[in-house]
Structure formats: C-alpha cells, structure tokens
Amino acid sequence: MLLFFLSLSAAGHATGNVSDEIRQYVGQLAAGERLELADSPIASVVVLPALYEKYAFQPLWRNPDSVRQLEAAIDSIHLDGLNPADYHREAIRRLQQDAQAQTGQARQAELDIVLTDSLVRLGYHLQIGKVDPEALDSDWNMNRKLPGLDPVLALSDAIDTGKVTELIASFRPQAAAYRNLMAALAHYRDLQAQGGWPGIPDGDALKPEMEHERIPALRQRLHITGDMPAEDLNSTLFDSNVEAGVRHFQQRHGLDDDGVVGKGTLAALNVPVEERIDQIRVNLERARWILHELPAEFVLTDIAGFYVKYYRDGEVIWEGRAQVGKDYRKTPVFRDQIRYLEFNPTWTVPPTILRKDVLPAIRRDPGYLASKNMVVLDRQGNPVDTAAIDWSPYPGKSFPYLIRQQPGPGNALGRIKFMFPNKHLVYLHDTPSKDLFERTGRAFSSGCIRVENPFDFAERLLEKTPGWDHARIMREASKAQTSRVNLAEPVTVMLLYWTVAVDTAGTVIFKDDIYQRDAAVLAGLNGGFEFRQSPIFSDADKPLN
Numbered sequence: 001m002l003l004f005f006l007s008l009s010a011a012g013h014a015t016g017n018v019s020d021e022i023r024q025y026v027g028q029l030a031a032g033e034r035l036e037l038a039d040s041p042i043a044s045v046v047v048l049p050a051l052y053e054k055y056a057f058q059p060l061w062r063n064p065d066s067v068r069q070l071e072a073a074i075d076s077i078h079l080d081g082l083n084p085a086d087y088h089r090e091a092i093r094r095l096q097q098d099a100q101a102q103t104g105q106a107r108q109a110e111l112d113i114v115l116t117d118s119l120v121r122l123g124y125h126l127q128i129g130k131v132d133p134e135a136l137d138s139d140w141n142m143n144r145k146l147p148g149l150d151p152v153l154a155l156s157d158a159i160d161t162g163k164v165t166e167l168i169a170s171f172r173p174q175a176a177a178y179r180n181l182m183a184a185l186a187h188y189r190d191l192q193a194q195g196g197w198p199g200i201p202d203g204d205a206l207k208p209e210m211e212h213e214r215i216p217a218l219r220q221r222l223h224i225t226g227d228m229p230a231e232d233l234n235s236t237l238f239d240s241n242v243e244a245g246v247r248h249f250q251q252r253h254g255l256d257d258d259g260v261v262g263k264g265t266l267a268a269l270n271v272p273v274e275e276r277i278d279q280i281r282v283n284l285e286r287a288r289w290i291l292h293e294l295p296a297e298f299v300l301t302d303i304a305g306f307y308v309k310y311y312r313d314g315e316v317i318w319e320g321r322a323q324v325g326k327d328y329r330k331t332p333v334f335r336d337q338i339r340y341l342e343f344n345p346t347w348t349v350p351p352t353i354l355r356k357d358v359l360p361a362i363r364r365d366p367g368y369l370a371s372k373n374m375v376v377l378d379r380q381g382n383p384v385d386t387a388a389i390d391w392s393p394y395p396g397k398s399f400p401y402l403i404r405q406q407p408g409p410g411n412a413l414g415r416i417k418f419m420f421p422n423k424h425l426v427y428l429h430d431t432p433s434k435d436l437f438e439r440t441g442r443a444f445s446s447g448c449i450r451v452e453n454p455f456d457f458a459e460r461l462l463e464k465t466p467g468w469d470h471a472r473i474m475r476e477a478s479k480a481q482t483s484r485v486n487l488a489e490p491v492t493v494m495l496l497y498w499t500v501a502v503d504t505a506g507t508v509i510f511k512d513d514i515y516q517r518d519a520a521v522l523a524g525l526n527g528g529f530e531f532r533q534s535p536i537f538s539d540a541d542k543p544l545n
C-alpha cells in the first residue's frame with residue numbers, strides 16, 4: 001500500500017494520470033452509466049462525483065492513516081449490526097494488492113473511487129439507516145434528511161487530516177440507547193462465540209420445589225444469560241435460586257413472572273442466541289432511523305413494550321403502562337405533536353370500528369346504544385331518532401350517520417385524551433378498562449393508546465401552562481361537560497416499535513414482536529445495498545446519494 005501513496009505523491013505526472021482516470025470514471029457516473037470496479041458496483045452517483053469535481057478529480061485518499069482508519073471502520077461495522085460486505089471490503093483488498101504491484105494508474109484510480117464510495121455508504125447507513133422504513137410502512141413520516149450537500153462534501157477534510165475514525169463516529173446516533181444496543185449486541189455475540197446456550201427439552205411445566213432431570217439444563221441456561229448465579233448447576237432441584245432466575249428471565253422477556261417454566265417461558269428460553277442477535281440488529285436499525293437529533297422534550301409510546309415515557313433533557317420525567325392496538329387493529333408508527341388536552345371527551349366511533357363492531361352489535365341488541373350512552377347524529381351533528389332507522393342493511397351498506405358516545409365514566413376514552421390530530425384518528429387517552437393494565441401483554445385497544453395514570457401525565461404536560469395544577473385538572477375532569485386546554489407549547493410525540501431495549505441497569509430486555517414487523521427489517525439488513533427512493537437531502541426534490 002505504501003508504494004501506492006508514494007506513486008501518487010512522487011510526481012505530478014503520475015498524479016495527473018490517476019486524475020485523468022478518475023475523471024473518466026466520474027464521467028461515466030454523471031452520464032448515468034453503471035460503474036463497477038473490481039466487481040463491486042459504485043452506488044454514489046451524486047456525492048462522489050461532487051467530491052471529485054470539487055477537488056479537480058485529484059485522488060482523495062493520499063493519507064495512509066485515513067485508509068487504515070476506513071478499513072478498521074469497515075472491519076468493525078458488524079458492531080453496529082451491519083455487514084462489512086456492503087462497503088467494498090473485498091474489492092478494497094484486491095485493489096490494494098494491485099496498487100502495490102504497480103499494475104497501472106487505472107487500478108489506483110479505481111481504489112480511490114472505491115474507498116470514497118465505501119465512506120459514502122458508511123455515512124448513509126449510520127445516518128439514515130440501511131433499510132427504508134417508508135418502503136415497509138407507507139404511513140411512515142419520520143424520514144430523516146441531511147441538511148444539504150455542502151456539509152457532506154466537507155468529509156474530504158477528514159480524509160486529508162486523518163480523522164476518518166472521528167468522522168464515522170459522528171455519523172452514529174449519539175443517544176445512549178444506541179450505545180446500549182451496541183453493547184448488548186457485542187455481549188450476545190460473545191455468548192454465541194462461547195457456544196450459546198443449551199436447549200431445554202419439552203415436557204410438563206417446571207415449578208418451584210420440583211426435582212427433575214431437565215432442571216440442570218434450565219440452571220445452565222439461566223446462568224449463561226446472567227439470570228441466576230453459577231450455583232449447583234448440575235442440581236436437579238428447582239430451588240429458590242432457580243425460581244428467582246426464572247422470574248428475572250420472565251421479567252426481561254415480557255412474560256408473566258410467576259416463576260413457573262410453562263409453555264411460553266420454555267419457548268422463550270429455547271430461542272437460539274442467533275435469533276436474539278438478529279433481534280438486536282433489527283432494533284439498532286430502527287435506532288438509526290429515529291435517534292438522531294432528538295428534541296429536548298418528547299413523549300414516546302413504546303408499542304411493543306406497552307409503555308409511554310415522557311422525556312425532558314434526556315431524563316424520563318414520567319412513565320406509565322399503556323394498552324395498544326390488537327394485532328388486527330395495529331397502532332401505527334408515526335410522529336406528531338400533542339397540542340391540547342380534552343376533558344370528558346365524546347367519542348365518535350371511527351369508520352372501521354363502526355362497520356366491524358358497533359353496527360353488528362346494534363343489530364344483535366336493540367338496547368346496545370343506550371347501554372353504551374351513544375347517540376346517532378347526521379353529518380351536520382344533529383340528533384337522529386334511532387327508532388326511525390332501519391338497521392337491517394347495515395353494516396353491509398354504507399352508514400349515512402355518525403355514532404357518538406357521550407361523556408361519562410363508561411366512555412371509551414375515559415375522562416381525558418391527549419390530542420395530536422392525525423389521519424389515523426389515533427391518540428393517547430384515559431380508559432375505563434383499568435384492570436387490563438395489570439396484564440403483561442397489553443394489546444387490547446382498537447389502535448389508540450390507553451394510558452395509565454393519565455391525570456399525572458396531564459399535570460406534567462401542563463407544567464408550562466399557567467394555572468393548571470393537579471387540583472384544577474381533577475376539578476375539570478369531574479365535570480360532566482367537555483372542555484379543552486391548549487398546551488403552552490406543543491410537545492413532540494412519537495409512536496415507535498421496539499422489540500429490544502436496555503434498561504438503566506444494563507439489562508437487555510426482549511419483547512414479543514406483537515405485529516410481526518422484525519422479519520421485514522431483518523430481510524432488508526441482510527439484503528444488498530441500495531439507496532432509498534425518497535430524497536436524502538433537505539434541499540433536494542429527488543434522491544441524492
């Protein structure tokens with residue numbers, strides 16, 4: 001490799017020839033032609049040509065330290081859950097060998113271009129993500145855009161000054177959650193390298209105080225993942241240590257922590273380490289989608305974790321359990337702003353629930369509307385006499401009216417809702433079904449997010465709104481009429497889907513993939529390299545890469 005750099009710096013003639021070759025290759029890209037060097041396709045057709053044009057097509061990679069730093073970054077990118085093959089690793093090796101053998105200016109030019117394309121690819125994946133979330137979910141509205149092309153072109157300064165390591169580190173999300181997921185991935189890969197963990201044979205439930213030949217495997221399994229200490233690993237007794245280990249395992253896998261190894265717990269214990277590694281990789285990718293440049297204040301709904309958390313300046317200032325949408329009424333993933341709170345809300349039945357649930361219930365039970373404190377309104381909001389309605393054509397025929405549930409203790413939205421008007425008609429709200437918060441899995445709603453302790457949440461949201469203390473919130477909630485209060489400042493709300501998290505103690509928490517969304521992300525991670533179809537830069541109206 002040293003001969004390559006000497007050849008570039010020793011004589012203007014050599015550098016000039018390399019520049020001519022670079023100009024030719026860049027011209028192919030500019031003409032829309034496919035460019036493949038050392039059997040590796042060049043993906044960047046905008047950033048890469050702009051970089052070389054800015055520097056008169058001179059080689060960019062004259063600093064040997066920068067090349068070594070880039071190679072080290074490629075070799076360690078698996079720590080982010082990404083694939084080194086996406087960044088021309090083998091092509092770089094082959095071209096380096098050719099350059100050292102002095103096989104011509106073209107090969108030196110090819111190496112320079114491949115190195116640049118590799119850096120662009122790394123920056124793209126770490127700042128934007130490899131998988132396009134919009135391609136998986138047409139409602140996705142959190143696509144990140146870079147500020148413009150000029151800051152990207154400044155990466156040549158890092159190449160010149162040997163600061164490629166620092167540059168690539170800056171591409172990553174700086175949030176602690178990302179670093180914690182990287183640490184979790186490294187830990188589970190270490191477990192994989194040590195052989196993973198043993199499977200536990202099927203059989204009847206294992207319970208405290210039992211003696212059974214399957215219990216040594218259970219002890220070893222729990223010890224390997226740190227759920228119980230290394231005590232009497234060959235014992236066949238289900239003692240208090242095993243019970244505590246099972247409960248700890250259940251707690252961090254979203255299971256009922258009853259200390260019994262039933263079918264659900266056994267299935268989770270027998271998930272192989274490779275699948276847990278992939279699960280962490282999937283969530284690192286999700287982190288790259290949304291953890292850059294988070295606002296100082298935001299509310300996060302963890303759909304798969306059944307929690308709502310309110311963050312301010314990096315700290316959780318409030319949290320509560322949540323109930324989310326059933327599998328066939330999935331809570332959508334999107335970002336918006338909470339703008340106002342509504343006390344004693346009415347609930348206008350959404351079209352899907354009206355068609356699938358309410359209209360069939362009315363046909364079965366003529367007293368359904370009265371029992372649910374519901375009224376029928378025309379499209380102008382005027383009451384309609386339900387006795388005059390022929391219900392027989394519905395739900396088969398389009399229903400010409402609205403059905404609205406009046407305020408009250410039985411209202412589906414409870415006594416308060418947190419409004420961020422959106423096309424999904426989804427929001428956070430109170431619920432009369434408070435007993436369901438005690439369940440471990442809480443996918444019970446029709447898409448909205450039911451919030452535990454909503455008045456405490458309201459108090460936090462209204463801290464910047466003068467005159468709204470806890471006492472006033474409770475007085476307003478106790479009234480019979482609907483009222484509204486605007487937040488002094490809107491608060492960002494994000495409805496996100498995480499199936500792995502790391503808590504403040506460093507414990508890795510795995511969650512059930514309730515909507516079966518992980519597989520598509522994993523397939524994208526394991527697939528080939530491609531840029532997303534929507535614009536990457538904020539000052540562009542077309543994809544730039």
